[in-house]
Amino acid sequence: MSKKSKRSDKSAISGQMAAKTDAKKTKKEAPKATEHAAIVTAPETVVVPEPPPDPDYPRYRVEAGKNLKLAEINPNESEHYQSKADVKEELEKQRQRISSLQERLYAERRQSLLIVLQAMDTGGKDGTIRGVFQGVNPQGCQVSSFKAPSTEELEHDFLWRYHNKAPQRGIISIFNRSHYEDVLIVRVKQMISEDIWRYRYHAINEFEHMLTLNNTTVLKFFLYISKDEQKRRLESRLKDPSKHWKFSSNDLKERVFWDQYHVAFEDAINNCSTEYAPWYVVPANKKWYRNLVIARTIADTLEAMNPQYPAAEAGLENIVVPD
Amino acid sequence: MSKKSKRSDKSAISGQMAAKTDAKKTKKEAPKATEHAAIVTAPETVVVPEPPPDPDYPRYRVEAGKNLKLAEINPNESEHYQSKADVKEELEKQRQRISSLQERLYAERRQSLLIVLQAMDTGGKDGTIRGVFQGVNPQGCQVSSFKAPSTEELEHDFLWRYHNKAPQRGIISIFNRSHYEDVLIVRVKQMISEDIWRYRYHAINEFEHMLTLNNTTVLKFFLYISKDEQKRRLESRLKDPSKHWKFSSNDLKERVFWDQYHVAFEDAINNCSTEYAPWYVVPANKKWYRNLVIARTIADTLEAMNPQYPAAEAGLENIVVPD
Numbered sequence: 001m002s003k004k005s006k007r008s009d010k011s012a013i014s015g016q017m018a019a020k021t022d023a024k025k026t027k028k029e030a031p032k033a034t035e036h037a038a039i040v041t042a043p044e045t046v047v048v049p050e051p052p053p054d055p056d057y058p059r060y061r062v063e064a065g066k067n068l069k070l071a072e073i074n075p076n077e078s079e080h081y082q083s084k085a086d087v088k089e090e091l092e093k094q095r096q097r098i099s100s101l102q103e104r105l106y107a108e109r110r111q112s113l114l115i116v117l118q119a120m121d122t123g124g125k126d127g128t129i130r131g132v133f134q135g136v137n138p139q140g141c142q143v144s145s146f147k148a149p150s151t152e153e154l155e156h157d158f159l160w161r162y163h164n165k166a167p168q169r170g171i172i173s174i175f176n177r178s179h180y181e182d183v184l185i186v187r188v189k190q191m192i193s194e195d196i197w198r199y200r201y202h203a204i205n206e207f208e209h210m211l212t213l214n215n216t217t218v219l220k221f222f223l224y225i226s227k228d229e230q231k232r233r234l235e236s237r238l239k240d241p242s243k244h245w246k247f248s249s250n251d252l253k254e255r256v257f258w259d260q261y262h263v264a265f266e267d268a269i270n271n272c273s274t275e276y277a278p279w280y281v282v283p284a285n286k287k288w289y290r291n292l293v294i295a296r297t298i299a300d301t302l303e304a305m306n307p308q309y310p311a312a313e314a315g316l317e318n319i320v321v322p323d
Numbered sequence: 324m325s326k327k328s329k330r331s332d333k334s335a336i337s338g339q340m341a342a343k344t345d346a347k348k349t350k351k352e353a354p355k356a357t358e359h360a361a362i363v364t365a366p367e368t369v370v371v372p373e374p375p376p377d378p379d380y381p382r383y384r385v386e387a388g389k390n391l392k393l394a395e396i397n398p399n400e401s402e403h404y405q406s407k408a409d410v411k412e413e414l415e416k417q418r419q420r421i422s423s424l425q426e427r428l429y430a431e432r433r434q435s436l437l438i439v440l441q442a443m444d445t446g447g448k449d450g451t452i453r454g455v456f457q458g459v460n461p462q463g464c465q466v467s468s469f470k471a472p473s474t475e476e477l478e479h480d481f482l483w484r485y486h487n488k489a490p491q492r493g494i495i496s497i498f499n500r501s502h503y504e505d506v507l508i509v510r511v512k513q514m515i516s517e518d519i520w521r522y523r524y525h526a527i528n529e530f531e532h533m534l535t536l537n538n539t540t541v542l543k544f545f546l547y548i549s550k551d552e553q554k555r556r557l558e559s560r561l562k563d564p565s566k567h568w569k570f571s572s573n574d575l576k577e578r579v580f581w582d583q584y585h586v587a588f589e590d591a592i593n594n595c596s597t598e599y600a601p602w603y604v605v606p607a608n609k610k611w612y613r614n615l616v617i618a619r620t621i622a623d624t625l626e627a628m629n630p631q632y633p634a635a636e637a638g639l640e641n642i643v644v645p646d
Contacts, residue, residue: 099457107568129462134422136461139452139499143462176462227646234644244635245430252644312567321557321575323550 060280060293062273070266073281075226078289087292094295095135101302105170106140108307111215112167115298116178119223120261121251122233124284125176128223131291132298133174142167145176158182158200159207166211179204180220183268188260201271208277217305218277221294222269223284227258383603383616385596393589396604398549401612410615417618418458424625428493429463431630434538435490438621439501442546443584444574445556447607448499451546454614455621456497465490468499481505481523482530490539502527503543506591511583524594531600540628541600544617545592546607550581 062068081087105111117125133141144165153161159179167173183204187197208218225233234255237247254261273279280297284290385391404410428434440448456464467488476484482502490496506527510520531541548556557578560570577584596602603620607613 126462130460133461135458137453138456138459138461138464138497139449139466139468141461142465145462174461231644231646238639238642238644241635242632244639245633247636247639247642249636249642252642255645309565310568312564313570313572316561316567316570319561319570319572319575321554321561322578323554 060282060297062269062279062281064274064278066270066273068266068270068273068281070224070262070281073224073283075224075229075283075285077283078286081289081292084288087288091131091288091292091295094292094299095132097299098132098295098302099136101299101305101307102136102140102172104307104309105172105302105305106137107170107309109170109310111217111305111307112169113172113298113302113305114167114175114211114216114218115172116175116180116218116220117223118178118180118184118221118265119284120225120230120258121254122230122237123223123225124287124290125223127287128221128291128294129174129176131287132295136172140170141172141174143174143176146178146181159203163207167216169215178220179207180268180272184261184264187264188257201268204272205274205277208272208274212276217301219298219301220273220277220279221297222265222279222281223290224281225284227255229285230255230258383605383620385592385602385604387597387601389593389596391589391593391596391604393547393585393604396547396606398547398552398606398608400606401609404612404615407611410611414454414611414615414618417615417622418455420622421455421618421625422459424622424628424630425459425463425495427630427632428495428625428628429460430493430632432493432633434540434628434630435492436495436621436625436628437490437498437534437539437541438495439498439503439541439543440546441501441503441507441544441588442607443548443553443581444577445553445560446546446548447610447613448546450610451544451614451617452497452499454610455618459495463493464495464497466497466499469501469504482526486530489534492538501543502530503591503595507584507587510587511580524591527595528597528600531595531597535599540624542620542624543596543600543602544620545588545602545604546613547604548607550578552608553578553581 105113117128119125129143133143142165146161149161162175162179165173165175183197183200186192211218234247234251237243269279269281280293282290282293428436440451442448452466456466465488469484472484485498485502488496488498506520506523509515534541557570557574560566592602592604603616605613605616
């Protein structure tokens with residue numbers, strides 16, 4: 001990728017931020033110094049993060065402003081790889097990279113990584129977590145699965161429960177489903193009106209922007225399977241007694257809305273793939289290829305975040321440990 | 324171990340519970356049916372859990388009522404094993420067992436496991452999590468590290484922040500430090516009076532009892548290192564530049580209180596090692612042996628919990644997936 005284009009992206013964001021902080025000043029809201037890690041108020045402390053780096057395989061990243069059509073993507077794609085065995089070594093290498101970079105991220109306690117996983121039912125969110133993260137130290141890795149909201153959650157704004165699970169410094173946080181459910185299922189099932197879900201794209205972008213300004217890198221993956229692949233997966237759960245417990249007849253009810261979900265996904269991706277928090281649409285019919293692409297993207301991103309072990313206390317050379 | 328003695332333990336607990344629920348009845352507090360998983364109120368729903376099973380190596384378990392003296396335990400012990408290489412295969416086997424039992428626990432969504440790790444500084448809590456749990460699916464495993472309490476936490480009772488992190492059904496929750504800090508450091512540093520820390524043993528036992536009555540199995544490990552092993556570890560952090568960032572001169576300040584901490588640990592273990600939530604004092608000078616003992620104990624415990632994949636929906640055989 002070109003370093004130059006990255007720079008210009010960055011200054012574009014800087015300009016935007018400068019405009020915002022100027023607006024604040026005229027309102028005479030003097031920013032107060034605060035120790036709180038999650039809120040950046042003082043203009044002088046605003047550090048505009050580098051946009052997430054191009055991974056080696058950026059073709060699955062949805063560039064901001066691009067009008068993506070899912071139909072243009074082949075969910076069966078797997079580059080030159082033919083089978084799980086073909087990617088075994090490469091996947092193991094990427095998992096090792098994630099594991100060792102995560103150790104540095106945790107020690108550094110300065111940045112964090114938020115990974116959003118979305119997919120149609122049977123799309124492989126659970127399998128991705130197992131396949132990519134099994135081997136990462138659980139101390140630095142937190143998975144939040146979002147199901148139907150509780151009564152308490154429904155009595156707050158839609159971002160409240162997700163914000164609560166945003167990663168603290170040093171942590172990789174994985175959202176198994178996410179705030180995007182609030183522009184997907186609620187739109188398809190017509191639980192909210194169009195003006196509300198349209199507004200939410202904006203609210204989501206602002207939320208993710210604020211996270212990135214606080215050293216949280218945001219990666220969003222849509223695991224893209226085809227409709228007949230979903231059929232195969234549901235049938236395999238029906239046929240194989242060891243998978244019976246995974247089968248939910250609710251998945252069949254949702255399947256009826258396949259096309260509506262795809263429109264909602266396209267809109268969400270097109271409206272919320274930003275320079276600072278890009279969406280990746282990952283061909284996911286082949287589970288092993290999906291895992292490889294995601295592992296590679298995460299490892300490359302962590303490498304570009306370049307976490308460092310913290311500096312030592314001053315004067316270590318003179319310290320003697322008493323008996 | 325004798326099956327018989329287990330049975331009698333169990334009926335002793337049953338008796339205790341029966342007495343309690345009787346007391347409730349006389350107070351006319353009619354228990355209300357509730358869907359909430361975390362609270363058992365109705366006597367008829369009280370299921371007294373089996374006490375955690377004896378692992379293959381029960382000699383590190385502190386039997387309830389035993390007056391343990393730490394001095395009786397050899398922190399250098401490692402059975403017949405001489406080196407890390409000796410335990411490699413066995414440790415890998417135990418980790419595999421944990422990983423596959425965890426998968427069933429997660430699918431079952433009926434029980435959970437709470438693992439408490441306590442140790443003196445440099446005792447190996449972080450290393451244990453990495454060494455035992457790296458390889459477990461992070462989706463089913465949650466680590467909570469408890470540091471100095473926040474202002475908000477201090478404005479609640481001492482158990483509040485720990486209760487909040489109790490494992491939900493299906494989850495293995497690891498406490499890196501725990502509610503036991505509230506009878507350790509606060510006692511040694513004389514932040515609270517003796518009547519308060521003595522009362523807390525009781526409060527802790529009641530808290531853990533309630534968890535076990537809600538299908539949470541509780542395992543508590545004290546990683547026991549010797550004072551000169553701590554010296555070696557601190558010196559190695561000073562000598563090795565790659566470990567400099569781990570060195571905190573605060574550890575030296577705490578080391579001065581070594582003996583007072585040991586008295587506090589002995590008291591906490593003796594007062595809070597119960598049939599339903601036992602303490603294990605694990606020889607921890609040899610990191611590889613410590614990991615083996617803990618992995619083995621956890622795997623045996625999970626096996627005895629015997630999690631099962633949930634039953635399938637009725638009528639699966641007649642379902643056809645539409646195109």
